[in-house]
Amino acid sequence: MAIRGGRTQESGGTSRLYPVIMAGGSGTRFWPLSRHLFPKQLLRIGGEDTLIRQTMRRVLGCAPARNVLISTNGLQAELIRVQLADWKDDIKDNYVLEPEGRNTAPAIALAAIEILARNPDGLMLVVPADHVVTGQRAFEAAVSLAARLAEEDYLVTFGIKPIRPETGYGYIKPNGKAVLGRLGGLCGYRVRQFVEKPDAATAVRYLKSGSYYWNSGMFVWKAATILEEIRRNQPALAKVMDRIQHLKASGAPTSLIDDVYRGAVSLSIDNGVMERSSKAAMVPVSFRWSDVGSWGSLDEVARKNRAGNILNGRVVDLDSTDSIVYADRRVVATIGLKDMVVVDTPDATLVCPKSRAQDVKKVVEILRQQGAPEHLEHVTVQRPWGSYTVLEEGPGFKVKRVTVNPGGRLSLQLHHKRSEHWVVIAGRARVTRGEEIFDLRVGQSTAIPVETPHRLENPGHETLHIIEVQNGSYLGEDDIVRFKDDYGRKVERS
Amino acid sequence: MAIRGGRTQESGGTSRLYPVIMAGGSGTRFWPLSRHLFPKQLLRIGGEDTLIRQTMRRVLGCAPARNVLISTNGLQAELIRVQLADWKDDIKDNYVLEPEGRNTAPAIALAAIEILARNPDGLMLVVPADHVVTGQRAFEAAVSLAARLAEEDYLVTFGIKPIRPETGYGYIKPNGKAVLGRLGGLCGYRVRQFVEKPDAATAVRYLKSGSYYWNSGMFVWKAATILEEIRRNQPALAKVMDRIQHLKASGAPTSLIDDVYRGAVSLSIDNGVMERSSKAAMVPVSFRWSDVGSWGSLDEVARKNRAGNILNGRVVDLDSTDSIVYADRRVVATIGLKDMVVVDTPDATLVCPKSRAQDVKKVVEILRQQGAPEHLEHVTVQRPWGSYTVLEEGPGFKVKRVTVNPGGRLSLQLHHKRSEHWVVIAGRARVTRGEEIFDLRVGQSTAIPVETPHRLENPGHETLHIIEVQNGSYLGEDDIVRFKDDYGRKVERS
Numbered sequence: 001m002a003i004r005g006g007r008t009q010e011s012g013g014t015s016r017l018y019p020v021i022m023a024g025g026s027g028t029r030f031w032p033l034s035r036h037l038f039p040k041q042l043l044r045i046g047g048e049d050t051l052i053r054q055t056m057r058r059v060l061g062c063a064p065a066r067n068v069l070i071s072t073n074g075l076q077a078e079l080i081r082v083q084l085a086d087w088k089d090d091i092k093d094n095y096v097l098e099p100e101g102r103n104t105a106p107a108i109a110l111a112a113i114e115i116l117a118r119n120p121d122g123l124m125l126v127v128p129a130d131h132v133v134t135g136q137r138a139f140e141a142a143v144s145l146a147a148r149l150a151e152e153d154y155l156v157t158f159g160i161k162p163i164r165p166e167t168g169y170g171y172i173k174p175n176g177k178a179v180l181g182r183l184g185g186l187c188g189y190r191v192r193q194f195v196e197k198p199d200a201a202t203a204v205r206y207l208k209s210g211s212y213y214w215n216s217g218m219f220v221w222k223a224a225t226i227l228e229e230i231r232r233n234q235p236a237l238a239k240v241m242d243r244i245q246h247l248k249a250s251g252a253p254t255s256l257i258d259d260v261y262r263g264a265v266s267l268s269i270d271n272g273v274m275e276r277s278s279k280a281a282m283v284p285v286s287f288r289w290s291d292v293g294s295w296g297s298l299d300e301v302a303r304k305n306r307a308g309n310i311l312n313g314r315v316v317d318l319d320s321t322d323s324i325v326y327a328d329r330r331v332v333a334t335i336g337l338k339d340m341v342v343v344d345t346p347d348a349t350l351v352c353p354k355s356r357a358q359d360v361k362k363v364v365e366i367l368r369q370q371g372a373p374e375h376l377e378h379v380t381v382q383r384p385w386g387s388y389t390v391l392e393e394g395p396g397f398k399v400k401r402v403t404v405n406p407g408g409r410l411s412l413q414l415h416h417k418r419s420e421h422w423v424v425i426a427g428r429a430r431v432t433r434g435e436e437i438f439d440l441r442v443g444q445s446t447a448i449p450v451e452t453p454h455r456l457e458n459p460g461h462e463t464l465h466i467i468e469v470q471n472g473s474y475l476g477e478d479d480i481v482r483f484k485d486d487y488g489r490k491v492e493r494s
Numbered sequence: 495m496a497i498r499g500g501r502t503q504e505s506g507g508t509s510r511l512y513p514v515i516m517a518g519g520s521g522t523r524f525w526p527l528s529r530h531l532f533p534k535q536l537l538r539i540g541g542e543d544t545l546i547r548q549t550m551r552r553v554l555g556c557a558p559a560r561n562v563l564i565s566t567n568g569l570q571a572e573l574i575r576v577q578l579a580d581w582k583d584d585i586k587d588n589y590v591l592e593p594e595g596r597n598t599a600p601a602i603a604l605a606a607i608e609i610l611a612r613n614p615d616g617l618m619l620v621v622p623a624d625h626v627v628t629g630q631r632a633f634e635a636a637v638s639l640a641a642r643l644a645e646e647d648y649l650v651t652f653g654i655k656p657i658r659p660e661t662g663y664g665y666i667k668p669n670g671k672a673v674l675g676r677l678g679g680l681c682g683y684r685v686r687q688f689v690e691k692p693d694a695a696t697a698v699r700y701l702k703s704g705s706y707y708w709n710s711g712m713f714v715w716k717a718a719t720i721l722e723e724i725r726r727n728q729p730a731l732a733k734v735m736d737r738i739q740h741l742k743a744s745g746a747p748t749s750l751i752d753d754v755y756r757g758a759v760s761l762s763i764d765n766g767v768m769e770r771s772s773k774a775a776m777v778p779v780s781f782r783w784s785d786v787g788s789w790g791s792l793d794e795v796a797r798k799n800r801a802g803n804i805l806n807g808r809v810v811d812l813d814s815t816d817s818i819v820y821a822d823r824r825v826v827a828t829i830g831l832k833d834m835v836v837v838d839t840p841d842a843t844l845v846c847p848k849s850r851a852q853d854v855k856k857v858v859e860i861l862r863q864q865g866a867p868e869h870l871e872h873v874t875v876q877r878p879w880g881s882y883t884v885l886e887e888g889p890g891f892k893v894k895r896v897t898v899n900p901g902g903r904l905s906l907q908l909h910h911k912r913s914e915h916w917v918v919i920a921g922r923a924r925v926t927r928g929e930e931i932f933d934l935r936v937g938q939s940t941a942i943p944v945e946t947p948h949r950l951e952n953p954g955h956e957t958l959h960i961i962e963v964q965n966g967s968y969l970g971e972d973d974i975v976r977f978k979d980d981y982g983r984k985v986e987r988s
Contacts, residue, residue: 318856327843333842347825349821349825352828367810394919442965445941469917469961
C-alpha cells in the first residue's frame with residue numbers, strides 16, 4: 001500500500017505518516033487474563049498474536065517501522081519492548097512515555113510534538129493498541145483516504161457501521177451531503193454531529209436509521225493541525241504543551257518535562273477537541289472492527305464451536321452453549337453452562353454470565369482496595385531476558401521458575417535480605433557468584449548467599465530453566481541492587 | 495450412652511458392639527475436591543473435621559475405640575490411618591481390607607467374620623464413613639433401640655424421614671402395625687417393603703404419604719445373624735466367606751485370602767440380603783442426616799449467607815444467589831450466579847448448575863479415560879510422616895514442597911532415575927546421604943545424587959518444610975527402593 005496523494009512515498013508506506021500506537025491502557029476489563037500491569041494489548045485475542053503485535057503489523061502496511069511511535073507509560077514500556085522486539089532497532093527511540101495517565105488528549109499532544117520535531121509536515125495515524133481489525137486492505141485504503149483529507153487540515157476519524165444497538169460507544173453522524181473526497185468505494189464526509197453513549201432506545205433508533213456510525217477511536221490528522229485545534233479548543237492544555245515543547249527543544253531533563261505533564265488536565269481527544277472542532281471529518285470504513293471491550297465481546301472476534309462456545313485450553317465440557325471458557329494450566333470442567341464466562345488463570349478465576357461481564361472492573365476495584373496482588377500482575381512476569389513464574393510463596397520463602405532466553409543475561413545484582421538457591425532443570429546456566437564464574441548443567445545447583453553479587457546468564461542455544469528458592473526476611477522484587485544491566489535499567493554508579 | 499438391654503456394659507459404650515466404618519468409597523461425586531485416591535470421607539463437610547473423623551467420634555458414643563473396625567482397601571488405608579491417628583493404638587489391627595471393591599455385601603461379610611472371631615455374640619453397627627449426622631444423642635438412642643432388636647436376630651436399618659421428593663435413594667415402607675420395640679420416643683418396626691430408587695412422580699407420592707423412609711445405609715445386627723442371612727439368601731457368597739473364615743482360622747497368608755475374596759460377586763447388602771430377608775426391621779430416626787451425595791446436597795449441611803450462598807476461601811462475589819463457591823488457594827470472582835456450583839482447586843476447576851451436579855461423575859470418567867491425573871489424586875498428597883505438594887512438573891523435572899511433622903521421618907530410600915535437591919524453608923532437617931548424617935537449617939541445601947541412599951527426618955518441634963527439586967529421565971513415585979520405614983510400608987529385604 002502507498003498513500004496516494006502523499007508527497008513522499010516508499011515501499012511499506014509513506015515516510016511522512018507516523019502511526020501512534022496508544023498503548024497506555026490498564027487491564028481491568030479482561031481480568032483475570034489481563035492485569036493492571038498486563039493489559040489487554042498483551043493478550044492473544046482474535047488471532048495467533050498479541051493485540052499490540054497485530055496492531056504493529058497493521059500499521060506497517062501504511063508506514064515504515066522507524067515512524068511508529070508507542071504512546072505508553074514507564075510501567076508498561078518494558079513489556080511492550082519485549083512484545084515489539086522484532087522491530088527494536090527501528091523503534092528503540094520511539095517510546096513517548098506519560099509519567100501519569102491523563103487520557104487521550106494530552107498523550108496525543110505529546111506524540112504530536114514528537115512528530116513535529118521529526119517532520120513539520122508529519123501526518124499522524126492514531127490507533128489503539130488493543131483493538132481487533134479484520135481486513136488489512138480495507139484498513140490501508142481507509143488510511144489512504146483519511147491521509148488525503150488530513151492533508152487538507154481535516155481531523156479524520158474512522159466510523160464503524162453499527163451491527164447491534166450498542167450503548168457503550170459514542171456515535172457519529174456524518175453530513176452525507178458534504179463529501180470531502182473519495183477513494184475506490186470509500187467516501188469521506190464532514191461530521192454533522194458527535195453523540196455521547198446513547199440509552200438503549202436511542203441506540204436502537206441509531207441502528208435502524210443507518211445514518212449513525214460508531215466512533216472507533218482511530219484518527220488521522222497532521223501533527224500541526226491537531227496541535228492547532230488543541231490550542232483553539234483547549235487553551236490550558238495548549239499552554240502545558242507549549243512549555244513541554246520548549247523544554248524538549250532546550251534539552252531539559254525528563255523529570256522536569258514529566259512534572260509539567262502532570263499539570264495537564266485529564267481529557268479525551270473526543271470530548272476535548274473532535275466534538276468542538278469545525279474540521280472534524282469521518283471515513284466510514286469497510287473493515288471489521290471490535291474494541292473487544294469485555295469478555296462478552298469475544299463473540300465478535302473469536303471462533304466458536306457448533307454449540308456456540310469459545311473453549312481454550314484443557315476444557316472438559318458437557319452440554320454447554322454460547323459460553324466462553326479459558327483454561328490456562330489447570331483442567332476446567334464445565335457442565336450445562338449457558339451464556340457464561342469462565343476464566344481460569346494460575347492465581348485467579350472468574351465466573352459470570354456474559355451479561356455481567358462489564359462488572360469485572362468492579363471485582364478488580366475490590367481487589368485493588370484489598371491490596372490483593374491479583375489485580376496487579378500475573379504470577380508469570382515477562383522480563384527483557386525471559387520470564388519468571390512464582391510457583392509458591394509463604395513466610396520467609398518464595399519459589400520461582402525462571403526462564404532465560406538464549407543469549408539472555410540478568411543484571412549483575414545483589415540482595416540485602418535474601419539468599420537464593422538455583423537448580424538447573426533445562427538448558428545450561430552461566431553463573432557469576434562473587435569472584436567466581438562457572439557453568440551449571442541440568443541437575444546441578446548453586447547457592448547465592450545474602451549480599452553476594454551474582455549474575456545468571458544463558459550461554460546456550462536453548463532456553464534455560466532454573467528453579468530458584470529464595471529465603472529471607474524480606475522477598476520483595478525491590479530488594480535488588482543492580483551493578484550492570486544489558487537492558488538499560490537503572491544501575492548503581494560507583 | 496450405654497446400650498440398654500445389652501449384656502455387658504461399660505463407659506463409652508458396650509464392648510459387645512463393634513462399629514464398622516465403611517470407608518472404601520471412591521471420590522467421583524465431589525470432584526475436584528474429592529479424587530479417586532482422596533474420597534469424600536476425607537473432606538471437611540458439615541463440620542470442622544473430616545467426615546471420617548466425625549464418623550469415628552460419633553460411633554465412640556456407642557462403643558470403645560478398640561472395637562471400631564475400618565472396612566477399606568489398601569490404597570486408602572494409609573490416608574485413613576493418618577486421619578485416625580488419635581486412636582491409632584486402639585485400632586491399629588482393626589483394618590479390614592478388601593483387595594478389590596465388591597460392593598457392600600462382601601465387605602460387610604468380611605467384617606462380620608472378623609467380629610465373630612473376636613466375640614461370637616458380637617453386634618455390628620455398620621456406618622458409612624462419609625455421611626453427615628446431626629444430633630449425637632438421637633443417634634445413640636437409635637443405636638440403642640436397634641441393638642435391642644438385633645439381639646432378637648433382626649437386621650435393623652435406620653429410616654430417614656424424607657424432606658424432598660428425592661429420586662436418588664431407595665425407600666423403605668415399615669409395617670406400622672408390627673411394632674418390635676420402643677425406646678423413649680423411638681419405635682422399631684418390621685419392614686413391609688423395600689423400594690428401588692423411584693421416578694419423580696412416585697417420589698412425590700412417597701413424600702406426601704408420610705409412610706415411606708429413606709434407606710440411610712446404616713445397619714445394626716449380630717455378626718452371626720448377618721452371616722446366616724447371607725448363607726440363606728446368597729449361597730455363592732456364603733461359600734466364598736466360609737473359605738475365607740477357614741483360611742483365616744488356619745493362619746493362611748493374606749495373599750491367598752485376597753485371591754479367594756476376588757472370587758466373590760459384587761453385591762450390595764440391600765439388594766443381596768435386606769430386601770430378601772424376613773428379619774428386616776427399621777427404626778425411624780430423629781437425627782438429621784445427609785449422605786452428601788453431590789455438590790448440590792451441601793445445601794442440607796453447610797451454613798449459607800443471607801443470599802443463600804455457601805462461600806469458602808477467597809471468594810469475591812457480586813450479587814450471586816443460592817450458589818456454592820469453593821476457592822482453595824486462588825481468588826475466585828463470581829458475579830450474578832444463580833444456583834451454580836464453582837469449585838476451584840490447585841489443579842482442576844468445576845463450574846456447573848446445581849441441577850447438573852450429578853453429572854460430575856461423567857467428567858471424572860472422561861478424565862479417567864484420558865489418563866488425566868486430575869481424576870486420581872490432588873497435587874497435595876498426605877503421607878504418614880507429613881505431606882507433599884507438587885508445585886510444578888515438566889519434562890525432566892518436578893518441584894515439590896515437602897512437609898515433615900515433628901519427629902516424622904521418611905523411609906531410608908534411593909531412586910534409580912532421579913537426583914534430588916533439598917532446600918530448607920522452615921524448621922530443621924536431619925539428612926542421611928550415603929554414609930553421612932547432617933542437619934540443615936533454613937536457607938541451607940543439599941543434593942542427593944541418583945542411586946544414593948538417603949533419608950529426610952524432622953528432629954525438631956516445629957514442622958519442617960523443604961523445597962525439593964527432582965531431575966531425571968523418570969520421575970514417578972514408584973521409582974523408590976525402601977530399606978527402612980517407620981510406618982510399616984514394604985521395604986527391601988537383604
